[in-house]
Structure formats: structure tokens, C-alpha cells
Amino acid sequence: MVPYLTEEVARQFFGSRNAFMVTATGAVGTAVPTEGGYRVTGRWPYGSGIHGASSVAGLCAIPGENEHPKQLMCLAPVGMASVFDTWHVSGLRGTGSCDWTLEDVFVPEAHTFRFPDQRAMQPGLIYRMPVISTFVWSVSVIPVALAKACIKAFLSVACGRVRVGTSQPLGERETIQSEVGRADALLRAARALVCEKRRAVIRHLDALNLGHPLVCRRAGNCSPRLEVALIRSVGCECCS
DSSP: OGGGSOHHHHHHHHOSTTOOEEEEEEEEEEEEEETTEEEEEEEEEEETTGGGOSEEEEEEEOTTSOSSOOEEEEEEEGGGOEEEOOOOOSSOGGGOOEEEEEEEEEEEGGGEEETTTOOOSSOSTGGGSOHHHHHHHHHHHHHHHHHHHHHHHHHHHHTTOBOTTOOOBGGGSHHHHHHHHHHHHHHHHHHHHHHHHHHHHHHTTTSOOTHHHHHHHHHHTHHHHHHHHHHHHHHHHHHO
């Protein structure tokens, strides 16, 4: 958010060390133009962390412009939002990802910016990174990290578990070591691919690069493939 705001507005929303903004693009509200800004109304899902947030930002469209209305990110203090207790799940309960709404809230024009094609207002490298490139990169590193954790967890289990009828730990079996080696190679390749593409995007910030999201999706796919392979290895060795 910071790159697309003036320094004054950025400090207003993010100046505190406890500042935390809930951002939502999973739905589109409405932003009706008015003097000095917009009247914003909308409901957005997945407000993760909203119970401890200091501000919110919701994606909105200006109604009545044309078939493809301009979209804006509209920022407001969290006190202007209403939170609905909709997060009743069996997993990730701690995220508190409830729905939240803004009802005819005035948002100054300075607290909005076009999305996703807004130009950064700051010259720094990190601020000029394209929104889509930053988003897919930040998402892709999660499954890569999960894959790394999966290998670590697998090794802790394999080193202490033995096959029925033998005293040899699974971690000492050649088939297990081979599978772990392939998993580690897949993980390293995925991580290297993401890093390589990230460097390429940084080198060519002003050029449209359509390959970046595809690369990040490929890297993200390494986690489920790796995890399934390791789980199958443990099952097969324990039953054999």
C-alpha cells in the first residue's frame, strides 16, 4: 500500500509500529464520487487479523462509468468498519478471517488509489515492484517453506521409526534416502526458480513480464508433490 500513497497519508496509516491493515480484493464494493473523495459501501470476506487491525482497505468500483468501471483501493480506519462473526472453521480459526463492511463511509481521495495499475509515488526499487509480481511471489514462497518443513519433519520421523521385523531405522534405508534426495532436489530447484525470476523482474521493472506468475505457480506446485512422495515412502516402508 505504501508505494501508492503520499508520504503524509502513508505515515497516517503506517506510522505506528503497531499499524496493521486488512486488505480485501475478494469482493468489490462501490465508491460513489463526492466532493473531496468517495462514499464507500461494500462487504468483503476473509478479513484475516481484523480484530487487531488499525485500518482496512477494500477494493471498490466507481458505478455507472462503463462496462469496465475504474477500480480503486479505498483505505479507512478500522473503527469505520463493521465486523461480522462469520469465521466458523475447523482449521485456521486463529486468523479470525471474518467478513467486514463499510456503509456509506466517506473516504478522502488521497486515501484511494487505482488498482492494480497505479504507478508508485516513491522512487525506491521496492516501491516500484508491480503489484501482481509482488503478490504471486509472496504467495509462492509459502509452499516452498512448507516443503522445507515437510522434509525436516519427515527426517525426524524416519530417523526414529523402524520397519516391523527389523531394528534398522527407516532413515538408514537406501530407498528412503533416495526419496529424500529427490525431494530436496525438487525443493532447491523450486527455490532457485523463484529467486531467479525475482531477480529478472527487478532488473526489468519497467517491462511487462508475464512469465513471473507462471514460474511462481510452478514453484508452488513442488510442495504437494514433495509431501505426497514422502508420505507414500513412509507408508510403503512401514508396511513392507
